[in-house]
Amino acid sequence: MRDVPVDPGTRLTNFRRYTWWSLIGVTAFFLAFSVKNQIMDTAVPVMVRLAAVATLALTVAAIAVSTSRRLPRIPLESPGRPPPVRWLVAGGAGGTVLGVILLALRDYGLWSFGPAMMVSIIATFLPGRRPWLLITVTAAGAAVLGGVTAALSGQGSVFATAFPAGLVLFTGWVTLGMLWAWDVAEQLNAARRFSAELAVKDERLRFAADLHDIQGHHLQVIALKSELAARLAEADPARAAAEMKEVRRLAADALRDTRAVVQGYRRVTLEEEIGNATRVLAAAGIDARMELDRAAVPGLLPDPGPRLLGLVMREATTNVLRHxxxxxxxxxxxxxxxxxxxxxxxDGAPDHPGTGRESGPGTGLQTLAERLQAVGGELTWRRDDDRFVVTASLPAETTGQESANARNAAAATEPEAR
Structure with a gap:
């Protein structure tokens, strides 16, 4: 099995590796355990012992290849991929021959493990309820075959009937259970990715709605006033000029509001920006935790401080999701x-983090650091092992706020003093 990442940013690759090695390791161990006595028994003919070793190797190889195909390296790839029919047929033949050899040597217990394992692997490629139908039929066949063979040999038929059937059912339960757990993890991972994509699309729709509200209103008024000014151009030039000045003012307002929407300033506070960022991170499957000092009210941070910190929040969130x-x-x-x-x-920072310029001009960490420095602030970022930390700081006018509160209190009590 090649160690190829299934989905970067998750533990699905490790889970795939764990599932594959667990299934193949347990299978190889019990298959070898089931034939070790016959292989080591010198009373068994050499050709029979060699045939047992060959069929054992073929069965294990077929199970390994089939399981690798069943555990896709690309998420949700397995439903559209054809099963390895040749390997399944070869493994089925090998498991059957191995079971016949053990049964001929009067091993009425473990002879069914090889066929049961291959039937379980084949069942994992079947849709709906067909896997358990196949396993149930195989268990019934193993019970009949084991019981009849034991009866013809003069042995007790209860154990030879019950144990092989139970072994088939147990093997199917364990194999299907392990691969079912993989399917569930894969679907949950796909749901996480879709949730993150939907969060991004929702943000785009919000942006489009805000832009439509601004541009639609302003452009409609501009069109009406321009039409009115055109009609008044000859009859009342002074009023037409006044209308065109109003059009100019509306155009300037539209441009200012549009820039505010693009930069994320319009109707979005720093607290809302932090809350939106944590929700987007959580939608991407990241355990996002927010520690917000409620005493740090926006009034203590003069403009353009809240807007700059909002940009830092967005840039840091984008870097977490993208890099x-x-x-x-x-x-x-x-x-x-x-x-x-x-x-x-x-956590999960790359080995060689960038400077944040990937997000475009005007929003990278380096550019934001220059903008914060221009207003007396600082923006730093550092990497410690796999941990990446972005810290932005700006002066807060706590003293000025306290002075303003004191002045307001004095003004309120001054009429009483008079």
């Missing part, structure tokens, strides 16, 4: 020592 294999993320915002500090940390 890391994070499983955990922490977002914190608080005011300490006169500084508003925003911290975004995640």
């Amino acid at each position: 890391s294999r994070a499983r955990h993320a922490e977002v914190g915002y608080r005011i300490i020592g006169g500084l508003a500090r925003l911290t975004v940390a995640n």
Whole structure:
């Protein structure tokens, strides 16, 4: 089995490797255990012992190849992939011959393990309820074959009938259960990816709706006033000029509001930005935790501080989703020592993290660091093993806020003093 990542950023690759090795390891061990006495018995003819070894190797190889095909390297790939028919036929023949050899040597217990294992592997490629139908029929056939053979040999038929049937059912239960667990994990991983994609699409729809509301309103008013100004151009030039000035003002307002929407400033507070980011991370299957100091009210941070921290929050979230294999993320915002500090940390960082320029001009970490520095702030990022931390800090006017509160209190009490 080649060690190919199934889905970067998840543990599905490790789970695939664990499932494959567990199934093949247990199968090979019990198959070898079932024939070890006959292979080591010198009283058994050499040709029979060699045939047992050959069929054992063929069965294990067929199970390994078939299981690799059943556990896809690409998510949700298995339903559309054809089963390895040749390997399944070869493994079925090998398991059958191995079972016949053991049964001929009067091993009335473990002779059915080889056929049961191959039937279980074949059943995993069948849809609906057919897997258990095949296993049930095989169990009934093993019970009849074992009981009849034991009776013809003058042996007790109860054990020879019950044990092979139970072994077939137990083998099918374990094999189908392991591969069923893989299917569930794969579907959950696909649901996680779809949920993250839907979160991004919802954000795009929100942006489109905001842009439509702004542009639709402004453009409609601009069109009406422009039409009115055109009609008044000859009859009342002064009023037409006033209407065109109004059109110019509306165009400027539309441009300003559009820029605000593009930058994410319009009707979105820093607290909402942090909440949206944690929800997007959670939708991507990342354990996102938020620590927000409720005392750090936006009024303590002068413009353009909240907007810059909102951009840092978006850029850090984008980098986590796009460039890391994070499983955990922490977002914190608080005011300490006169500084508003925003911290975004995640694990699963790549070996060679970039500078954040991948997201485009004006929004990369390097550019944001320059913009924060221009207003007296600082933006840093560091990598510690697989942990990546982005920290943005800006001066918070706590002293100024306290002074303003004191002035307001004094103004309120001044009329009473008079």
